[in-house]
Amino acid sequence: xxxxxxxxxxxxxxxxxxxxxxxxxxxxxxxxxIRDLPNNAADTPAKIKDxxxxxxxxxxxxxxxxxxxxxxxxxxHIAKLKQLLKDADELYLATDGDRExxxxxxxxxxxxxxxxxxxxxxxxxxxxxxxxxEAAAHPRELDTDLxxxxxxxxxxxxxxxxxxxPVLWRKVMSGLSAxxxxxxxxxxxxxxxxxxxxxxxxxxxDLEGTFDGYPGGYPGGAPPGVRMFPAKLHTVDGTRVASGTxxxxxxxxxxxxxxxHLDQRRAQALVAALADTxxxxxxxxxxPYRRSPYPPFRTTTLQQEASRKLGMSASVTMSVAQRLYxxxxxxxxRTDSTTLSDSAIGAARSQVQELYGAEYLxxxxxxxxNKVKNAQEAHEAIRPAGDSFRTPAQTGLKGDQxxxxxxxxxxxxxxxxxxxxxxxxxxxxxxxxxxxEDVVFSASGRVxxxxxxxxxxxxxxxxxxxxxxxQETRLPNLQEGDPVSAxxxxxxxxxTKPPARYTEATLIKELEDREIGRPSTYASIIxxxxxxxxxxxxxxxxxxxxxxFSVIRLLQEHFTRLVDYDFTAGMEDILDEIAKGxxxxxxxxxxxxxxxxxxAGLKRLVEDLGEIDAKELATFPVGTEDDGIQLRxxxxxxxxxxxxDDGTAFAKRANVPDDLPPxxxxxxxxxxxxxxxxxxxxxxxVHPETGLQVVAKNGRFGxxxxxxxxxxxxxxxxxxxxxxxxxMSLDTITLDEAMKLLELPRVVGAGEDGEEITAQNGRYxxxxxxxxxxxxxxxxxxxxxITLDEAxxxYSQPKQRGRAAAAPPLKELGNDPVSGQPIVVKAGRFxxxxxxxEYNATLRKDDSVEEIxxxxxxxxxxxxxxxxxxxxxxxxGAKKTAAKKTTAKKTTTKKAAAKKTTKKAAxxx
DNA sequence: CAGTGAGCGAGCTTCCGCTTGACTT
Numbered sequence: 001x002x003x004x005x006x007x008x009x010x011x012x013x014x015x016x017x018x019x020x021x022x023x024x025x026x027x028x029x030x031x032x033x034i035r036d037l038p039n040n041a042a043d044t045p046a047k048i049k050d051x052x053x054x055x056x057x058x059x060x061x062x063x064x065x066x067x068x069x070x071x072x073x074x075x076x077h078i079a080k081l082k083q084l085l086k087d088a089d090e091l092y093l094a095t096d097g098d099r100e101x102x103x104x105x106x107x108x109x110x111x112x113x114x115x116x117x118x119x120x121x122x123x124x125x126x127x128x129x130x131x132x133x134e135a136a137a138h139p140r141e142l143d144t145d146l147x148x149x150x151x152x153x154x155x156x157x158x159x160x161x162x163x164x165x166p167v168l169w170r171k172v173m174s175g176l177s178a179x180x181x182x183x184x185x186x187x188x189x190x191x192x193x194x195x196x197x198x199x200x201x202x203x204x205x206d207l208e209g210t211f212d213g214y215p216g217g218y219p220g221g222a223p224p225g226v227r228m229f230p231a232k233l234h235t236v237d238g239t240r241v242a243s244g245t246x247x248x249x250x251x252x253x254x255x256x257x258x259x260x261h262l263d264q265r266r267a268q269a270l271v272a273a274l275a276d277t278x279x280x281x282x283x284x285x286x287x288p289y290r291r292s293p294y295p296p297f298r299t300t301t302l303q304q305e306a307s308r309k310l311g312m313s314a315s316v317t318m319s320v321a322q323r324l325y326x327x328x329x330x331x332x333x334r335t336d337s338t339t340l341s342d343s344a345i346g347a348a349r350s351q352v353q354e355l356y357g358a359e360y361l362x363x364x365x366x367x368x369x370n371k372v373k374n375a376q377e378a379h380e381a382i383r384p385a386g387d388s389f390r391t392p393a394q395t396g397l398k399g400d401q402x403x404x405x406x407x408x409x410x411x412x413x414x415x416x417x418x419x420x421x422x423x424x425x426x427x428x429x430x431x432x433x434x435x436x437e438d439v440v441f442s443a444s445g446r447v448x449x450x451x452x453x454x455x456x457x458x459x460x461x462x463x464x465x466x467x468x469x470x471q472e473t474r475l476p477n478l479q480e481g482d483p484v485s486a487x488x489x490x491x492x493x494x495x496t497k498p499p500a501r502y503t504e505a506t507l508i509k510e511l512e513d514r515e516i517g518r519p520s521t522y523a524s525i526i527x528x529x530x531x532x533x534x535x536x537x538x539x540x541x542x543x544x545x546x547x548x549f550s551v552i553r554l555l556q557e558h559f560t561r562l563v564d565y566d567f568t569a570g571m572e573d574i575l576d577e578i579a580k581g582x583x584x585x586x587x588x589x590x591x592x593x594x595x596x597x598x599x600a601g602l603k604r605l606v607e608d609l610g611e612i613d614a615k616e617l618a619t620f621p622v623g624t625e626d627d628g629i630q631l632r633x634x635x636x637x638x639x640x641x642x643x644x645d646d647g648t649a650f651a652k653r654a655n656v657p658d659d660l661p662p663x664x665x666x667x668x669x670x671x672x673x674x675x676x677x678x679x680x681x682x683x684x685x686v687h688p689e690t691g692l693q694v695v696a697k698n699g700r701f702g703x704x705x706x707x708x709x710x711x712x713x714x715x716x717x718x719x720x721x722x723x724x725x726x727x728m729s730l731d732t733i734t735l736d737e738a739m740k741l742l743e744l745p746r747v748v749g750a751g752e753d754g755e756e757i758t759a760q761n762g763r764y765x766x767x768x769x770x771x772x773x774x775x776x777x778x779x780x781x782x783x784x785x786i787t788l789d790e791a792x793x794x795y796s797q798p799k800q801r802g803r804a805a806a807a808p809p810l811k812e813l814g815n816d817p818v819s820g821q822p823i824v825v826k827a828g829r830f831x832x833x834x835x836x837x838e839y840n841a842t843l844r845k846d847d848s849v850e851e852i853x854x855x856x857x858x859x860x861x862x863x864x865x866x867x868x869x870x871x872x873x874x875x876x877g878a879k880k881t882a883a884k885k886t887t888a889k890k891t892t893t894k895k896a897a898a899k900k901t902t903k904k905a906a907x908x909x
Numbered sequence: 910c911a912g913t914g915a916g917c918g919a920g921c922t923t924c925c926g927c928t929t930g931a932c933t934t
Contacts, residue, residue, distance in 0.1 A: 009927065009928065010927090010928065010929085011928085011929070011930095012929095029928080029929090030927085030928075031927085031928045031929055031930090032926080032927035032928025032929075033926070033927045033928070034927090034928095036925095036926090036927090037924090039923095039924095040921075040922080040923085041920075041921065041922095042921095055923095073929095073930090073931090095927090096927085099926095100926060100927055101927080103926095103927090104927065104928095150926090153925075153926085154924090154925070154926080156924095156925095157924050157925045157926085158923095158924055158925080159924085160924065160925090161923055161924020161925075162923055162924060163923095163924095164923085164924090165922075165923035165924075166922085166923075168923085169921095169922065169923080174921090174922065175921090175922050175923080176922085176923080177922085177923045177924070178923080178924080179923080179924045179925070180924075180925075181924085181925065182924085182925090322929085326929090334927090334928090517925085517926095518925080518926060518927090520925095520926055520927060520928080521925065521926060521927095524925095524926090525925095528924095634910075635910095636910075639910065653910055654910090655910080697910085697911085704911060706911070718911095719911090721911050721912080722911095723911085723913095745913095760913075761913085762912095762913045762914060762915095763912090763913060763914070763915090767913090767914070767915085769913090769914075772914085774913095774914050774915070775915095776914095776915075826918085833918055833919085834918095835918065839918080840918030840919080841918075841919090842918070842919055842920060844920090864918085864919095
């Protein structure tokens with residue numbers, strides 16, 4: 001039986017659409033992108049690996065030709081699609097109608113290679129039977145210009161990320177990353193922290209009082225409305241009283257502020273001078289209040305409201321929404337559109353009528369213009385699914401899903417309700433102080449006469465002090481000239497506040513406003529900058545780590561344009577022109593990579609790194625030069641350097657606690673830390689024999705224990721120290737263990753020549769030492785356990801240079817077809833490798849000792865041979881390389897562990 | 910940031926955007 005094959009992006013969508021198209025159609029999904037540039041070396045095809053641009057998988061010398069691969073986990077899915085295509089007499093590429101969707105359609109076409117059947121591009125913006133059938137009846141051609149625009153975006157991001165990240169590995173720390181989106185997100189957080197650090201608090205005072213609208217009692221019966229109301233001092237002798245907005249970040253009044261700045265004394269004097277004052281109403285100003293409903297949710301607004309009202313992180317919100325979507329409760333949750341389909345508008349309106357009555361229903365449906373500048377409108381707004389909405393109670397949902405559904409449902413219904421209307425009133429009260437000053441108090445109120453949509457939905461605020469939209473303040477019904485008295489009056493002091501830190505939700509909003517990132521990535525952007533250690537969360541606030549300051553400084557100084565807040569917006573403009581066929585992708589990419597008259601190219605920027613001083617980059621002054629304190633970002637985190645007791649510059653050091661936000665590192669705090677440079681010492685107790693305090697610390701060479709010498713100890717006296725064994729940890733080390741470590745080196749006994757043999761731990765692990773003759777030990781336990789006999793035995797063997805502890809091969813594979821030498825698999829410092837005696841090649845991610853064959857080993861060795869004999873570290877400065885190596889090791893172990901699990905996962909599937 | 914003595918197989922980290930399971934506890 002032949003059929004028409006329709007391919008959409010999402011499996012849930014495929015299920016729905018299958019029902020609408022009926023017999024003769026088979027609807028499958030691509031599950032997102034089906035091909036991409038190879039992610040890493042293991043996924044890079046051998047034929048491009050050795051090219052100079054192999055690491056990028058983009059032939060930068062020939063039109064920026066990208067090399068795509070089908071990721072391992074997508075291969076079986078592609079096979080399935082190919083199988084379905086065999087029996088198809090038509091192929092409909094029905095991926096989303098945006099840039100990425102067009103590219104997916106093209107990749108599908110290029111990968112599936114349908115032969116002899118018509119291929120059609122089908123696009124729809126809402127999932128209703130009518131819309132789908134309409135779309136199927138009117139397909140279009142593939143828009144190759146749009147695909148070009150997507151490829152340009154993809155290639156630019158790869159060049160940016162894969163060229164700039166290695167700069168950070170070399171200059172800051174291994175494993176770091178830079179990218180068009182994450183680097184700007186990080187910069188936003190860092191810049192905000194810098195604003196907070198530079199912020200100078202200003203204090204100001206004003207007068208607040210409660211006033212009585214009917215000082216002579218009611219004109220008979222009950223009062224019309226309220227009687228008591230609050231008011232604040234507005235002017236003194238006609239000049240406005242300064243409030244928070246009149247002060248700049250420098251703590252001073254803004255230049256143009258024509259205000260009177262009250263301090264505590266003056267404010268209190270004024271209160272006293274107003275003790276007997278009576279007031280009269282100087283003016284009553286009423287204005288109509290009107291507020292329109294908020295647009296239906298798109299991804300970012302949903303994330304913000306879920307954060308404000310339900311306390312959900314962006315990623316939790318998305319995964320809860322994903323479940324709602326898959327089970328048919330809501331429409332697609334990754335969208336930048338606020339548009340509702342006609343049937344959704346109908347459903348919302350009938351729900352308004354049903355729940356709130358006709359008076360809440362506007363005459364005409366409401367539509368919302370999209371505020372997102374680069375919106376691609378491939379989907380609808382996020383709303384309850386279906387042609388009629390289920391109320392939350394009807395869904396049977398529970399927990400987070402229920403709460404999120406309810407939020408979406410209310411917002412959608414409210415978006416089709418009438419405006420809220422009312423009145424806002426400002427009343428000014430005047431009076432004279434006994435000191436002769438004329439003062440005016442101001443009170444404002446808001447009365448909502450018709451709640452409209454506010455009856456259904458009120459948006460949350462990020463600032464807890466801000467008034468919500470439905471908040472009402474009632475004032476008495478006063479006329480100009482009416483007498484008013486003060487029931488109470490007091491001076492109140494205020495301080496200006498630095499700009500608030502970003503939260504996940506506000507950072508995402510900021511990124512969206514700047515056209516950076518896409519609905520499908522907002523949540524993961526937060527994940528990326530958290531994972532890299534650029535920021536951490538303190539409650540809901542995002543706090544930048546010091547390493548982010550180093551990274552952003554480097555990027556701003558050397559890749560200024562790339563971390564410009566407008567970079568992405570500029571890129572989008574160019575992509576739009578490429579999509580319209582007005583610009584050529586190769587010349588745009590070429591300008592970006594190789595530069596032009598106006599712009600320095602990326603390639604030259606990353607090659608010109610000589611002048612970047614890594615040390616300088618990681619050093620930040622604390623306070624002024626006179627304070628003589630600086631913060632440095634080291635391998636083990638940030639630490640302070642300050643003047644020594646004798647005044648020597650930067651002689652004293654102290655760790656900065658990991659969770660101390662940068663803006664709290666004041667000069668006073670820095671001095672406090674430096675005064676007690678114990679840092680993260682762990683007190684283990686007092687040594688019973690020496691009476692000295694024994695502590696554990698994290699040092700340059702890892703965790704170690706040491707003893708604290710008394711203050712009066714001679715300067716030449718040095719405390720004993722000892723590195724922790726690999727099997728020990730700072731969390732679990734005991735005093736007993738520490739005392740044993742401090743005893744080292746342990747004397748094992750005397751050798752045959754009478755010279756003492758000792759056992760100890762060193763840079764390369766445990767070893768024996770006899771004079772200048774040293775021998776490695778295989779385990780740390782031997783340091784305490786080895787007997788003299790065993791030690792003598794080791795010394796009776798000739799010293800093995802290099803492969804002292806060479807283990808026997810793990811596996812023998814046979815002879816190499818090229819060299820004729822036997823190939824064996826061995827375990828080494830860097831993992832398992834194959835060797836023919838001359839050349840060694842490390843096993844790649846997908847190889848294993850159990851599965852490796854002679855052919856594969858020969859292949860690896862051939863690759864290795866092609867690179868020539870091992871070279872000694874040549875170009876880079878020796879000190880640099882040495883320093884970097886340790887860092888690299890530290891990060892790789894963590895990553896390697898993570899990799900292993902993914903590999904296992906991939907294999908089983 | 911503590912200070913102790915060799916001699917040796919490198920290879921990998923990383924981007925942004927589309928999408929879901931699959932994995933483990």
